[in-house]
Amino acid sequence: MSSLLVRRRGKKAAKPAELPAPTDGAPGSASPWAGGPERPAAPPASGGGGNDGDPPPQVVEWSNGPALATKAWGALLALALLAGPAALAWTLLRPEPAPVAVAAGSASTAESAAATERAVELVETWLRADSNDQQLIASLTNAPVGTLPQEGLTIRDSSVAQVEQAEDGVWSVTVGVDVAEPAPGSTPPPADAKGEQAEVSLVWVRRYFQVPVLVQRTDTKYSGADLAVTALALPSPVPGPAAAADAPDLDYSETISPTSAAGQSATGFLAAMIAGDGEITRYLAPGTSVSAITPAPYSAVAVTGIKGSHEVTEDPADGDGTHALITAELTRLDGNKTTAQYVLTLVARDGRWEVAGVEPAVRIDTTPSGTIDPGTAGE
Numbered sequence: 001m002s003s004l005l006v007r008r009r010g011k012k013a014a015k016p017a018e019l020p021a022p023t024d025g026a027p028g029s030a031s032p033w034a035g036g037p038e039r040p041a042a043p044p045a046s047g048g049g050g051n052d053g054d055p056p057p058q059v060v061e062w063s064n065g066p067a068l069a070t071k072a073w074g075a076l077l078a079l080a081l082l083a084g085p086a087a088l089a090w091t092l093l094r095p096e097p098a099p100v101a102v103a104a105g106s107a108s109t110a111e112s113a114a115a116t117e118r119a120v121e122l123v124e125t126w127l128r129a130d131s132n133d134q135q136l137i138a139s140l141t142n143a144p145v146g147t148l149p150q151e152g153l154t155i156r157d158s159s160v161a162q163v164e165q166a167e168d169g170v171w172s173v174t175v176g177v178d179v180a181e182p183a184p185g186s187t188p189p190p191a192d193a194k195g196e197q198a199e200v201s202l203v204w205v206r207r208y209f210q211v212p213v214l215v216q217r218t219d220t221k222y223s224g225a226d227l228a229v230t231a232l233a234l235p236s237p238v239p240g241p242a243a244a245a246d247a248p249d250l251d252y253s254e255t256i257s258p259t260s261a262a263g264q265s266a267t268g269f270l271a272a273m274i275a276g277d278g279e280i281t282r283y284l285a286p287g288t289s290v291s292a293i294t295p296a297p298y299s300a301v302a303v304t305g306i307k308g309s310h311e312v313t314e315d316p317a318d319g320d321g322t323h324a325l326i327t328a329e330l331t332r333l334d335g336n337k338t339t340a341q342y343v344l345t346l347v348a349r350d351g352r353w354e355v356a357g358v359e360p361a362v363r364i365d366t367t368p369s370g371t372i373d374p375g376t377a378g379e
Helices: 002-010 057-062 065-093 104-128 134-138 261-275
Strands: 155-167 170-182 202-218 226-231 236-238 254-256 298-308 321-332 337-349 352-358
Touching: 104 134, 104 155, 104 170, 104 202, 104 226, 155 202, 254 321, 261 298, 261 321, 261 337, 261 352
Parallel strands: none
Antiparallel strands: 155 170, 170 202, 202 226, 202 236, 254 298, 298 321, 321 337, 337 352
């Protein structure tokens, strides 16, 4: 093999007319393809690659080129023919896409929102409706409309007081709304000489109405859910939420003077936050972030009382603190005043009191009734 490579590198390939004559008494017209036109001659058994009678390596290598190309094109054609049926089979046999999964919580939230929206719409429309609004009410409920008044009511400030799932797909919604009506216990004034009814003084009364709403949900594969909403009955007047029978005590046992260092820090903070008086950051503890209301809704703040969960001193140690329930008188931009309450966390640092946060709710006294306060035990 090495001799062939040497010859191939060192000599030019022989032209067809210059191919060496056959040796060993072979016929002069013999082709270099001793095996006939269909297959090349077998290589010499001796393996001697240097015999000049062997066909040049270039001729042997390239002789199979057309056959290989023919086979390759045949294979590609067969694959192309098979690709069509295979693609069709995949289209027919592939599994259907999995439906979009919907979490139970999100589904309940969507259905609850749809039910409350329909209940509020029906209650408002029903209260304002007069005898000409039969079709309008019928479009919102499957219930028979029945009788409607000659004149509708004036209402305002409707909201959802309660919503709960009564059974599968059915929601019970209670809507609260202010209704302008004669004061409870009042009687219509007598008619005047002309027989005309005098005007009746009206007051705003909070009323509550309950509506059962059916929400039917249809989940689609590629988009969100489709909701069909229907009020199953007309609104029914119901009592409003009752006040707690025994309101809990608040956990603010210490009285703090508004003129104390802690009280002055709280006053300055509230004035900066809701009245735009001063820079709010000067009252904040490190790491605390509270923004002022912009634009300021009030012009002045006056703290009238502070109750704390812990006792505060004028010379506090670093880290001392209290939860403070602050009662403040706020002056509106029109000069009128109103009272509000805040709960602040006050913490001492470097001898001064700073605000470490505005708490979202008041603290409840969780001490069981009848428990003896350890501070008074033995007295």
